Amino acid sequence: MLEKIFNLVKALFYGFVTVLWHLFKRPVTEEYPEEKPVLNEYFRGRPFLNSCAGCGYCKRVCPADAIRIIKNERIVEKYIIDLKKCIFCGNCMFYCPSKSMHMSNDFALATNSKSGLQIDIINRR
């Protein structure tokens, strides 16, 4: 009986001290729009494309079938990537023979409409 009470008091004491200790720790909250988080150098965010050759490797290796390439003769007219489907695996970037696909560290992808997520990402200089 006494041991039971002792254990109870010990557990209560341990619990209360643990909770109080949290008061002196740094909060884990991130104040997002004001303070941007620090990202890893290899972070994979919104993809972008420089001068695509139109070989179609990326379309074949994409596990989510997110890429659609519209060609006119041999010139790439539209390179549409569906960010709803994209899982940001980075396959398209690794397999591109001309190293023209890149992934930026822009992670704020939210838009107001579905069409905002199907974007033509080719960068025609």
Add this chain to the structure above:
Amino acid sequence: MNFLLCKFLEFIKTINFSEHIALVLFSILPFALILGFLILTVIGLVLFERKILGYFTQRKGPNRVGFWGILQTTADAVKLLCKENIEISSGDNFLFTLSPIIAFAAIIILWCIIPYNAEFNMINSSVGILIYLIVSSFPMLFHFLAGYSSNNKYSIIGSYRALALTASYSVPIIFTILSIICITNTMNLNNIILFQTKKWIIFSNILGFVIFYISSIAKLNRCPFDLSEAESELVCGYHTEYSGMRFAMFFLGEYAELFVMCILISILFLGGYLPPFNVYLANIFMGNCSLCRYLIYFEQTFWLIFKTLLIIFSIIWIRATLPRFTQKTTLDFFWKYLTPLTIINLIIITFMRI
């Protein structure tokens, strides 16, 4: 209040105002003051709790509206007041509206019984503590009626739980107060405080303090005894059906009751408005000047509120630590352990007095 009345009448004479109207004003003004203070305190208290609870769980709490989130609860209160008042289609609409009003009004009366310093005590009755006990049972009763009139299964379960809990915590509270009356030989709150000039009651009645503290957590309907509004089981307990202004009354009433109950704990056990070691800071820093006499009143209020905030902090700490007890555990705890302990405590105190 006599000293204040004299000063007030002197002031009235200097501005050539009718004395009769001034006397009427004097009986209304303190209540208006208390009401304003109550609303400000409650809004501050909700913010205090949310902030502290946030930091206990390594969050920051509200930090968007205003600097450091200071205006968050004000915004919430304004939102609640502007919301639509949803009427219930079946059930007792009259009782449904009446319950929050009376529950809140009773708590305002509680606020008026408390002596905030040696001078400012609106209802200075010789049986102050008795009035407190009787009036403080009103909110719980009307919580029951609120659930009963809502015609909702969650509300009625919450109400029954509230009633069962009321029966179990009342005995320890009343018996502990009896032990304090035994020690001090008075029921007047002011005299109870003055009795503690040499030694606070907590030192002679530590068991009573622990019992009263635990029972008052149950009385305040707070974790770990918040059975009547257990969110995870009963949606919101007795106020599931409430919205808008009527819900705000329950919500504000809950926090106002928390504050006034903690004031009562500090009055009964921690010397109320008396400073620790009975030394006033005003006397230390300014000597015995005439201004000191007025400053001491403010200092007394400061000490009272300081002790109260400490107790409120500990209650929030308990909320952050302990999970909610089940119905059976709670009733077991109160009837099998706390009530016998209270009676033993009362007997010990009585023998010590003899």
